[in-house]
């Protein structure tokens with residue numbers, strides 16, 4: 001599985017050099033920061049709201065053994081059909097089974113990271129189902145045959161010119177770069193698909209234990225059409241989406257919108273209690289809910305890492321992360337990118353293959369500061385680095401650090417070594433960049449710092465002599 005690591009290095013190296021793309025991301029995120037900043041001011045006390053949200057998620061996750069059965073009981077009473085999936089493969093098979101039993105041909109989907117996690121689109125396509133993404137950003141990346149770039153903004157890396165070209169290539173329309181016209185084209189293309197589809201697949205933002213309802217929040221209204229127009233609605237959620245009470249939504253909905261896109265509230269917030277009742281005129285005939293584990297219970301069993309299940313997938317940590325901003329979402333080659341992706345992917349898919357992501361961070365701590373549910377992300381990144389180190393100790397690195405400690409702790413040994421390196425560094429220019437240069441890779445994008453002739457201590461001693469006595473007291 002070294003290939004995932006290599007892919008990350010290769011892609012991030014290439015993407016970092018794409019200045020246009022980086023500028024586009026920076027522009028998009030500048031608007032987000034300003035909007036988020038002003039929306040936060042509408043909260044009486046944002047920090048207190050974060051604290052309460054963190055406590056509610058702690059309660060939900062630490063009492064999942066009570067809340068999950070309560071939710072399932074209520075959802076079943078409401079008429080939902082509950083399916084449990086241990087892993088991606090099981091989730092795919094359940095969905096394929098439902099599709100086959102109902103002789104479905106076309107599937108419309110709204111944006112759902114959990115279905116990205118289980119690679120649902122490729123599983124459906126392999127069985128010859130037509131799958132249509134209906135979120136504008138998701139539709140664009142689907143047409144471009146790319147995975148989403150960001151948890152919330154799947155096509156943020158593309159310019160309006162590129163989107164115009166994609167639409168002109170796939171739909172029978174002229175080339176345009178006007179965002180409103182492009183949106184209108186997507187709307188016209190999709191409208192009929194909602195009505196023709198046999199199955200609609202959505203994710204779930206929150207599942208309320210108290211009532212057995214699922215909540216879906218979105219901006220385009222497409223998820224509502226996906227959930228209500230086709231005869232069958234399938235919703236896919238991870239076990240961590242549970243919240244205890246209906247009133248908790250009053251905090252989580254504005255908090256998710258504020259952190260995700262800087263809005264007060266997303267445009268559409270829908271609650272689904274079950275399929276269409278006999279006296280109702282619209283809605284699906286069947287509502288299937290797939291509850292996915294996929295290693296979440298393993299994470300739940302680890303008290304120190306459990307809080308990673310508090311994530312509400314707002315994407316704020318991605319927006320603030322300097323590594324995400326520069327390397328970009330595709331470099332992670334994962335359904336979850338940025339700091340949350342770096343800490344959660346190793347647990348979902350195996351630390352051995354994904355531990356490299358723990359190093360995709362500057363450890364600046366901005367992600368922890370911005371997280372609305374107060375997940376200590378940079379602590380988890382450090383923790384993963386430690387686990388990765390224990391899994392594969394680097395003998396050379398270990399010995400070098402031991403040697404360094406031996407000398408650094410003793411001044412009389414350390415000084416002559418420093419002096420020796422001071423002179424040796426002048427020779428480095430003769431081998432710089434050559435295959436046998438030990439610093440070659442490190443210096444690809446950095447300069448080797450120069451050692452000073454005199455140590456700080458001797459510098460200080462000299463300065464001290466020149467300082468007036470009074471200043472020294």
Ligand code: SF4
Pocket residue numbers: 259310311312313314315316317318340370371372373374375377
């Ligand atoms: S870790 Fe926090 S900031 Fe990042 S996506 Fe999850 S909730 Fe949002």
